[in-house]
Amino acid sequence: MNKILIVDDEPNICNGCKLILIEEGYDVDTAMNGSEALEKLFEQNYDLVLLDIRLPDISGIDILKQINEKRLDCFVIIMTGHGTVENAVDAMKNGAFDYITKPFDDKEIIKATAKALENRTLARENKMLKKQLYDRFSFDNIVGENHQIKEIFDKIQRVAALDSTVLLDGESGTGKELFANAIHAHSKRAGNRFLAMDCNTFSPALMENELFGHVKGAFTGADKTRPGIFEIASEGTLFLDEIANMDMNIQSKLLRVLENGEFKAIGSGKVQKTRARIIVATNMDLKKRVAEKKFRQDLFYRLNVFPIYIPPLRARKDDIPKLAYHFLKRFSRETGKQISGFSDDALEMMVNFEWPGNVRQLKNVVERLVIMSDTHQLSRGFLSDHLEIKRKGGVPDIQTPKTLDELKAAKKKFLTVYFGKIEAAFLSQAISRADGNITLAAKNAGMQRSNFSAMMKKHGIVADKSSD
Numbered sequence: 001m002n003k004i005l006i007v008d009d010e011p012n013i014c015n016g017c018k019l020i021l022i023e024e025g026y027d028v029d030t031a032m033n034g035s036e037a038l039e040k041l042f043e044q045n046y047d048l049v050l051l052d053i054r055l056p057d058i059s060g061i062d063i064l065k066q067i068n069e070k071r072l073d074c075f076v077i078i079m080t081g082h083g084t085v086e087n088a089v090d091a092m093k094n095g096a097f098d099y100i101t102k103p104f105d106d107k108e109i110i111k112a113t114a115k116a117l118e119n120r121t122l123a124r125e126n127k128m129l130k131k132q133l134y135d136r137f138s139f140d141n142i143v144g145e146n147h148q149i150k151e152i153f154d155k156i157q158r159v160a161a162l163d164s165t166v167l168l169d170g171e172s173g174t175g176k177e178l179f180a181n182a183i184h185a186h187s188k189r190a191g192n193r194f195l196a197m198d199c200n201t202f203s204p205a206l207m208e209n210e211l212f213g214h215v216k217g218a219f220t221g222a223d224k225t226r227p228g229i230f231e232i233a234s235e236g237t238l239f240l241d242e243i244a245n246m247d248m249n250i251q252s253k254l255l256r257v258l259e260n261g262e263f264k265a266i267g268s269g270k271v272q273k274t275r276a277r278i279i280v281a282t283n284m285d286l287k288k289r290v291a292e293k294k295f296r297q298d299l300f301y302r303l304n305v306f307p308i309y310i311p312p313l314r315a316r317k318d319d320i321p322k323l324a325y326h327f328l329k330r331f332s333r334e335t336g337k338q339i340s341g342f343s344d345d346a347l348e349m350m351v352n353f354e355w356p357g358n359v360r361q362l363k364n365v366v367e368r369l370v371i372m373s374d375t376h377q378l379s380r381g382f383l384s385d386h387l388e389i390k391r392k393g394g395v396p397d398i399q400t401p402k403t404l405d406e407l408k409a410a411k412k413k414f415l416t417v418y419f420g421k422i423e424a425a426f427l428s429q430a431i432s433r434a435d436g437n438i439t440l441a442a443k444n445a446g447m448q449r450s451n452f453s454a455m456m457k458k459h460g461i462v463a464d465k466s467s468d
């Protein structure tokens with residue numbers, strides 16, 4: 001039950017308000033002067049204080065200042081009988097949530113109280129969400145004892161507080177998105193949105209639309225104005241993954257955003273401003289892309305203000321046992337299995353494995369082991385069966401390449417044929433698990449709906465509109 005303190009030297013007001021608010025189901029206390037009010041405030045926890053601005057001993061403003069100083073977790077509504085704007089403005093400046101002018105009727109006091117308490121609940125939830133976000137991406141949940149990872153933690157802590165652009169560079173699965181999230185969670189933007197976008201998934205036209213939005217009538221089908229993520233994430237953080245694949249035309253638009261925060265929605269002549277913090281990631285050598293004229297040099301310099309290199313897992317083998325145990329604990333908890341650990345030779349095998357898919361691959365292997373295991377300890381034999389499946393399975397029917405170009409073509413074919421199949425299967429499974437509800441499927445898969453839909457489009461998967 002919400003607890004309220006009414007502070008007023010007029011007994012009629014104190015008792016009258018008390019009766020009204022008790023009727024409304026609140027737990028109400030009163031104080032007839034400033035020192036009694038402070039005594040009660042320091043002793044008990046109140047959700048809301050209705051505070052008269054003029055008291056015989058201490059002014060309401062001074063009490064308000066004490067509430068702020070002592071960081072008491074309550075909202076304050078100032079009651080002023082003198083109705084001057086100055087009093088009210090002064091009170092609001094000192095952190096009061098609202099003010100009401102005497103004389104007020106029952107309805108006014110009930111409405112003001114309900115509004116303040118509703119806002120207080122929201123503020124509390126927001127604080128809790130911020131804390132959850134912070135805990136999730138706190139360094140305790142990012143495993144890394146290796147000195148290179150510790151240096152990354154240090155860099156992240158330094159850069160998080162600023163609004164600087166960060167470039168995360170590392171192979172796929174090394175944790176770039178996890179570190180981007182950690183930067184956001186440790187920044188002053190933590191209470192605002194973190195939006196991620198994969199530049200690989202979108203065609204240039206879709207990408208421009210997603211980033212900058214469009215105005216009504218900008219193209220066929222644009223039946224209403226829709227904001228892009230630069231507008232939506234203006235107070236938050238925007239994570240652009242696989243930046244090396246960004247279309248050249250969009251690269252120049254991104255450069256403008258980075259230089260002065262300006263952009264234009266598709267079909268609009270109006271320049272808009274964004275304050276979004278930008279974090280980008282790449283698993284390609286951006287300098288090489290610049291040399292190949294596939295990436296703008298000026299954009300590269302703009303993005304390279306604060307580069308963070310995340311080494312592949314094989315270059316930080318000392319972290320493998322810790323990571324393996326971290327995931328073992330997590331998946332054992334999730335599946336309710338009692339698995340005490342890995343045998344020594346299983347751990348040794350893991351440490352010596354190359355992990356081309358980095359931490360993501362290790363995580364997936366441990367998840368599979370936990371699901372399949374019926375024993376208390378995971379042995380080397382069991383592990384090797386599950387690593388072998390990966391190695392034996394899926395060797396594609398591609399002739400051994402003789403030149404570098406053929407090797408590149410083979411790699412492309414391999415990715416298109418095999419990874420495409422995995423991507424399509426992943427989408428179908430997610431959609432069917434969510435009974436055809438695309439929004440839910442995207443949410444469960446940990447993706448933004450727009451990214452999910454773009455991936456569906458790429459594979460020609462059509463949504464069952466009736467169920468979404």
Ligand SMILES: Nc1ncnc2c1ncn2[C@@H]1O[C@H](COP(=O)(O)OP(=O)(O)OP(=O)(O)O)[C@@H](O)[C@H]1O
Nearest residue numbers: 141142143144171172173174175176177178359360
């Ligand atoms: N140091 C770590 N501690 C705990 N979990 C980690 C760590 N590094 C990565 N992971 C986990 O591994 C998975 C892959 O990480 P993430 O998606 O951040 O990689 P990425 O580099 O962004 O990959 P990609 O380039 O393919 O997008 C995620 O589930 C992430 O939570």
